[in-house]
Amino acid sequence: xxxxxxRAGVGLKTVSRVVNGEAGVSPDTERxxxxxxxxLGFRRNDSARILRKGHTASIGLVLEDLADPFxxxxxxxxxxxxxxxxxxxxxxxxxxxxxxEQELVLALCARRVDGLVIVPASDxxxxxxxxxxxxxxxxxxDRPPGNVEADQVLVDSFAGAREGVAHLIAHxxxxxxxxxxxxxIHTAHERIRGYEAAMSGAGLPVHPGWLAxxxxxxxxxxxxxxxMLNGPEPVTAVFAGNNRVTVTLVRVxxxxxxxxxxxxxxxxxxxxxxxxxxxxxxxxxxxLGRTAAGLLFRRLxxxxxxxxxxxxxxxxxxxxxxxxxxx
Amino acid sequence: xxxxxxRAGVGLKTVSRVVNGEAGVSPDTERxxxxxxxxLGFRRNDSARILRKGHTASIGLVLEDLADPFxxxxxxxxxxxxxxxxxxxxxxxxxxxxxxEQELVLALCARRVDGLVIVPASDxxxxxxxxxxxxxxxxxxDRPPGNVEADQVLVDSFAGAREGVAHLIAHxxxxxxxxxxxxxIHTAHERIRGYEAAMSGAGLPVHPGWLAxxxxxxxxxxxxxxxMLNGPEPVTAVFAGNNRVTVTLVRVxxxxxxxxxxxxxxxxxxxxxxxxxxxxxxxxxxxLGRTAAGLLFRRLxxxxxxxxxxxxxxxxxxxxxxxxxxx
DNA sequence: TTGAAAGCGCTAACAC
DNA sequence: GTGTTAGCGCTTTCAA
Numbered sequence: 001x002x003x004x005x006x007r008a009g010v011g012l013k014t015v016s017r018v019v020n021g022e023a024g025v026s027p028d029t030e031r032x033x034x035x036x037x038x039x040l041g042f043r044r045n046d047s048a049r050i051l052r053k054g055h056t057a058s059i060g061l062v063l064e065d066l067a068d069p070f071x072x073x074x075x076x077x078x079x080x081x082x083x084x085x086x087x088x089x090x091x092x093x094x095x096x097x098x099x100x101e102q103e104l105v106l107a108l109c110a111r112r113v114d115g116l117v118i119v120p121a122s123d124x125x126x127x128x129x130x131x132x133x134x135x136x137x138x139x140x141x142d143r144p145p146g147n148v149e150a151d152q153v154l155v156d157s158f159a160g161a162r163e164g165v166a167h168l169i170a171h172x173x174x175x176x177x178x179x180x181x182x183x184x185i186h187t188a189h190e191r192i193r194g195y196e197a198a199m200s201g202a203g204l205p206v207h208p209g210w211l212a213x214x215x216x217x218x219x220x221x222x223x224x225x226x227x228m229l230n231g232p233e234p235v236t237a238v239f240a241g242n243n244r245v246t247v248t249l250v251r252v253x254x255x256x257x258x259x260x261x262x263x264x265x266x267x268x269x270x271x272x273x274x275x276x277x278x279x280x281x282x283x284x285x286x287x288l289g290r291t292a293a294g295l296l297f298r299r300l301x302x303x304x305x306x307x308x309x310x311x312x313x314x315x316x317x318x319x320x321x322x323x324x325x326x327x
Numbered sequence: 328x329x330x331x332x333x334r335a336g337v338g339l340k341t342v343s344r345v346v347n348g349e350a351g352v353s354p355d356t357e358r359x360x361x362x363x364x365x366x367l368g369f370r371r372n373d374s375a376r377i378l379r380k381g382h383t384a385s386i387g388l389v390l391e392d393l394a395d396p397f398x399x400x401x402x403x404x405x406x407x408x409x410x411x412x413x414x415x416x417x418x419x420x421x422x423x424x425x426x427x428e429q430e431l432v433l434a435l436c437a438r439r440v441d442g443l444v445i446v447p448a449s450d451x452x453x454x455x456x457x458x459x460x461x462x463x464x465x466x467x468x469d470r471p472p473g474n475v476e477a478d479q480v481l482v483d484s485f486a487g488a489r490e491g492v493a494h495l496i497a498h499x500x501x502x503x504x505x506x507x508x509x510x511x512i513h514t515a516h517e518r519i520r521g522y523e524a525a526m527s528g529a530g531l532p533v534h535p536g537w538l539a540x541x542x543x544x545x546x547x548x549x550x551x552x553x554x555m556l557n558g559p560e561p562v563t564a565v566f567a568g569n570n571r572v573t574v575t576l577v578r579v580x581x582x583x584x585x586x587x588x589x590x591x592x593x594x595x596x597x598x599x600x601x602x603x604x605x606x607x608x609x610x611x612x613x614x615l616g617r618t619a620a621g622l623l624f625r626r627l628x629x630x631x632x633x634x635x636x637x638x639x640x641x642x643x644x645x646x647x648x649x650x651x652x653x654x
Numbered sequence: 655t656t657g658a659a660a661g662c663g664c665t666a667a668c669a670c
Numbered sequence: 671g672t673g674t675t676a677g678c679g680c681t682t683t684c685a686a
Contacts (some may be wrong), residue, residue: 011657016681041457046437047383048679051374052662056419058438058681067403067613069396069596076394079420089433090385090417093406107415110373111385130368250600269396269595273577275602286394290658328663338673344663350671375663378678 001042008036050112059296060108061091062101063119070243070266070285071119074141075288078117085297087114096185098122109136115296121143124182133280137299141292143186151299152309157187157265157291160314161194162201164281165239166262167316169202172326173261174235177210177228178240179221180248188213191241191265192271207233216244225252229260236326237261243268250274263322272319279322282315328369335363338394338527346371377439386623387435388418389428390446397570397593397612404616405444412624414441425449436463442623447472450511464626468619470513478626479636480619482610484514484592487641488521488526491590491608492566493645496529499653500564500588504537504555506548506576507568515540518568518592534560543571552579554586563653564588570595577601590649599646606649609642
């Protein structure tokens with residue numbers, strides 16, 4: 001910029017004004033400056049600008065896995081909102097590891113992102129307190145934060161799971177299994193609660209072998225599924241706690257010689273083209289992302305009301321697999 | 328940092344040393360500094376650090392759509408490599424719009440990212456010349472750059488498509504349709520060429536109605552598919568130019584009362600669970616991302632050899648839909 | 655309409 | 671082992 005000023009024979013500030021489209025530069029001067037800019041191939045160094053201005057026009061998004069078909073649209077939606085507000089999005093995957101989440105979040109804060117959208121892997125966010133006090137707007141999505149007050153955008157996992165399991169029960173099932181994520185994760189925990197509520201609400205017992213929380217690793221899911229399908233009290237229906245589990249269960253159930261009903265949490269592409277088509281409790285990840293990002297920019301624009309909690313409902317989409325009667 | 332120094336009664340540089348874990352600070356001083364740091368809730372401002380050091384330990388990734396199941400794993404793979412090199416990843420979706428690509432790339436350059444991985448939407452990258460000359464390492468993935476010399480990581484789309492179409496021909500088809508992306512996109516163009524090569528290699532004519540490049544919008548794909556399936560010279564097999572097209576074609580073909588063979592470019596989740604299971608020409612997007620990011624960091628670490636071109640092969644995965652005989 | 659000077663928070667270079 | 675000085679490239683302030 002110094003070079004541009006020298007070449008155009010003007011002051012530094014005049015160049016700055018031209019670069020930023022500020023008023024108060026005579027057309028002639030502006031032309032000369034523009035000419036120098038292109039001749040020198042000058043482009044503003046935003047790092048310096050950021051340092052001076054104190055904000056970065058960028059926001060951070062930390063989620064579990066960018067490549068998960070559930071989170072990818074969420075990320076994309078946040079990106080679109082950020083773009084509409086002239087901000088860049090920096091995102092990172094925590095791989096469901098609390099330490100990695102913290103490391104990532106802190107790295108983003110060190111970069112002085114203006115705000116943060118977080119799908120928490122950790123259940124303790126006290127590490128964020130100084131950052132939030134320093135003015136980093138923060139919105140939690142999909143799962144609530146731990147030990148910290150902030151805006152939250154959640155999905156009613158409890159009600160969704162309860163509805164899905166009740167749907168299976170309504171179709172005559174009395175031995176319903178549940179395979180889901182580790183209960184440390186809030187949504188997983190809520191879905192287990194929903195399962196239990198539906199079962200007990202119908203006066204049905206839950207055999208210990210029917211409840212299998214754990215990792216979403218296909219091997220683990222398969223093993224637990226086979227156990228509850230071939231055990232002493234075999235289930236006639238299974239509820240899958242999220243899209244990763246559902247996809248594995250589709251494969252396991254297809255290998256069976258008898259029909260077993262299936263309802264999965266989360267919709268997924270081509271669910272309607274499988275045989276049988278898969279009944280799901282759907283949520284809208286893009287909508288989640290849009291809502292969260294919207295909330296974030298509200299804060300960035302100065303909203304000062306107390307932290308809010310927005311809960312989105314789920315939608316049961318019946319397609320066939322959840323309406324199979326017990327064998 | 329000034330405050331920390333004042334509170335600990337030491338110089339600025341000593342604090343800097345402690346913050347960066349540099350040697351040459353007595354244990355006692357270090358302890359005092361650490362104490363001040365936590366007491367004041369200090370955290371280094373990376374914007375200032377970046378300005379001073381001249382590099383940002385961050386790289387940019389620009390692709391078509393972060394939520395596309397083909398690109399999501401690519402992005403994730405790039406992220407992992409970046410992380411292994413201590414760099415952050417900033418990514419943006421160009422939505423297949425050349426202007427948006429340029430806008431995004433330039434914004435990333437203004438942020439002084441150290442390097443760039445680009446899935447081009449544009450076919451002219453001269454706008455990047457000044458940036459590359461200024462030292463921004465750049466790697467193009469999936470599609471070649473236009474009017475610029477840089478590392479490239481491509482997939483052999485021509486050979487892949489030719490193999491897929493030849494596979495259909497080998498199973499007795501003589502009227503094979505092609506539905507793909509707009510030919511402006513390099514991979515789309517190559518796949519059309521592959522289709523034509525396979526057809527003419529087998530001495531088969533290509534009826535104009537059988538070749539339908541265009542957007543991947545489901546409506547467009549469906550309309551063109553129905554046209555070539557119900558026209559005067561109905562095709563008995565279709566080759567889909569990418570995963571978006573394949574997914575739509577699966578639906579269209581399922582509505583038909585006769586079997587039509589299908590081979591799709593790109594593998595996709597649950598392809599093997601459809602009926603019939605879908606035969607695909609698979610590429611490995613995560614591998615593409617890893618290779619590209621690896622190349623980028625080689626450059627960042629000072630590699631000066633001339634731009635290289637790496638072409639990855641595709642794999643034909645036969646599952647059933649591509650082995651259906653002509654009706 | 656224009657520009658000079660100060661300084662954002664840090665690190666490199668060089669004292670001490 | 672520690673501190674001082676200068677300056678990264680920009681914007682802000684204020685004076686001309």
